[in-house]
Amino acid sequence: MDLSSNHRGAWGSRIGFILAAAGSAIGLGNIWRFPYVTGENGGAAFVLFYFIFVLIIGLPVMISELAIGRHTQKNPVGAFSALANRSWWPLLGILGVATGVGILSYYSVIAGWTLGYFIKAIGGSFTDMNGEQAMQHFTQFVSDPKTSLIYLVVFLGITGMVVMGGVSSGIERWAKILMPVLLFLLIVLTLRSVTLQGAKEGLAFYLKPDFSKISLSMLANALGQALFSLSLGMGTMITYGSYIAKRENLAISAGYVCLFDTLIAIISGLMIFPALFAMGLDPEGGPGLVFVVLPTIFEQMPGGFIFGAGFFLLLTVAALTSTISLLEVPVAYMVDEKKWRRPKAVLLMTLLALILGVPSALSQGAVSWLSNIPLIGLGFLDFANILLGNYSLTTGALFIAIFVGYKWGVKNVIKEVTLENNQFYFANLWSFLIRFFCPIAILAIFMYILITRNYF
């Protein structure tokens, strides 16, 4: 496919797009965020609702975002201006661009930790480590401000360099090679984890729903996690959709992306929880969970050193294919709307993310005077993760559903999906979900949060 005559770039092939979109979706959201949020929300019952939300909110919203992007061939702001000129709708694109930079900033801090753990693994730091020691090790690592900052700079620098390379030569080439290798390593580690002594309890926590754990705040977290994991609610898929050829079936492509993303999340849980219970660690361990549990698995396997290094390297790469998509949104906006040249846009947006990332990098408690500043004392990174990763995405998804359902119109999405004789299976069901179910369900969750003031 060659859409490059319009100078925006395009995916080289169908599988190229699916892998690139899956590369955006699959990342720390699946392997770092999913297990710890599952742990904090009581296990299997949360997982069940997460699946349901992927299917009945995530998939319909993804089809909508892709259709908006491919129809308009634009970044989120340009897309909403094109479809609803002289209205407030372009603000939704602005929210997306801002959310993108914001998520990029703290996400890169975590990605920096994975990079740091790769280097540590090579240095042989993870031999002879029990759960307790792994925990101490992690706390010490993240509370050193210098290390956190250096890894943040390195990781963002790499992201910027790839995005500089453009759509098919940069982003697509990387995703194609590295995603399958990651899947392989995940499966190997999962096999080790589920065969550890004491793994059963972890499997039960993860797979046997305890319905007394269901609460509205759990539902809000499940929805936030579904959107975050699928890269929805801020226009990533609008931007990626703008590079897809007209002959591709958007609904089927979206289905594949949801399937792959969910598969990786399921496997990650299978990797983490059995080992976690086997090591006697607390499932409510928070954002440090994978960094504490994984080293204890490596320690228990022959060649753990290789697996440890390999795993953290690939996790860093999975994070990279996600940060690329996060950075691509503000960059596409600056290039399309502000007529910046690509290198300038990449450089300035990366710098902005770096500056915004500093409080997150320093928020893990070490710098004592910082802990007196209100939000930072709370753990700025956790705060950003909830504000941007839950609320901002959920707000974005709500308005995207309303936009498609009532402003642009479901007919136009169906027309876009069925171009060149493509089939849109379940188009009626999709219309119902996007017009009625998605907005009402999301609003209900917001109302609950407002009424109970249970914000964080």
Ligand code: TRP
């Ligand atoms: N989905 C990615 C992950 O699971 C993170 C990500 C990339 C993202 N682009 C996004 C999250 C856009 C929300 C919105 O790691």
